[in-house]
Amino acid sequence: MNYTFHQLQVFLKIVETKSITKAAVELFLTQPAVSIQFKNLQNQFDIPLAEVIGKQIHITDFGYEIAGMAERIINEVYAINYKTLTYKGILSGRLKLAIVSTGKYIMPYFLTEFLKKHPNIELTMDVTNRSKVLESLEKNEIDFALVSVLPAKIEVEEEILMENRLYLIGNGQEKFTKVPYDRSIFGKIPLIYREQGSGTRVVMENFFETSKVQVRKKMELTSNEAIKQAVMAGLGYSVMPLIGVHTELLTNQLQIISVSGLPVKSVWRLIWLKDKKLSPVAQSFLGEIRQNKLEILAKNFGWLDSF
Structure with a gap:
């Protein structure tokens, strides 16, 4: 061999x-x-x-x-390298994250300064759908998960990062004159849904259920990016997180349609298994987030308040 x-x-x-x-x-x-x-x-x-x-x-x-x-074998080799750096007083090791697809608009801003400060840390970040994120969490394959809806069957601890606002989004070329529209609008326009299990879909369906409104579902797509393209093409409308449509709103490719009761609000949260023994790298990352969260939000997400 x-x-x-x-x-x-x-x-x-x-x-x-x-x-x-x-x-x-x-x-x-x-x-x-x-x-x-x-x-x-x-x-x-x-x-x-x-x-x-x-x-x-x-x-x-x-x-x-x-x-x-x-x-x-590979983990043992990495452990040798990390142990050597630790003896030199250098924070090193692996930080393993799994984040839902919309989280890609958020998580990098919470990582940048930390990774610059600790260049010997190796980051693994899986950007995928919510079910796979929770599967990785439950199997203890990751340090942290980024989600907007807490899992129902996994005991976790959490650190809330920021607010998540969802609006009714339409093609930028169409005219909507009423401000705000009554919630009955959802029964008159074709709606595009995220796939079952998506955090965005859970929040959206909870809103429809509590509002007791009839909806007109037209199609189901598996990512917010696919939904954005479908809405821009005029195939329908969707309730989407503001964080994922910022650029398209600024360029008038998409628009927010004012509806009574919107935006729906949830939060983006970093979660980890309850009673999990966090590695020194994971502990340090969590500490940095807690210390610098408000500064990160002010620097990178202040634009949210303009909508």
């Missing part, structure tokens, strides 16, 4: 993404480079690590076992 640390890293990323192409993108490598590293690793085993059926790569049971051992 003569496998390399790099080959193990590449294989783990293939297992994670189930794709040579996606692994190459996330590793900042070319697809042929990833294929070569995977082939060189596979050549050292008589049993296949993966099978390609059609155009889809499928990891074998043996491959998953090797991946588990590879992850432990």
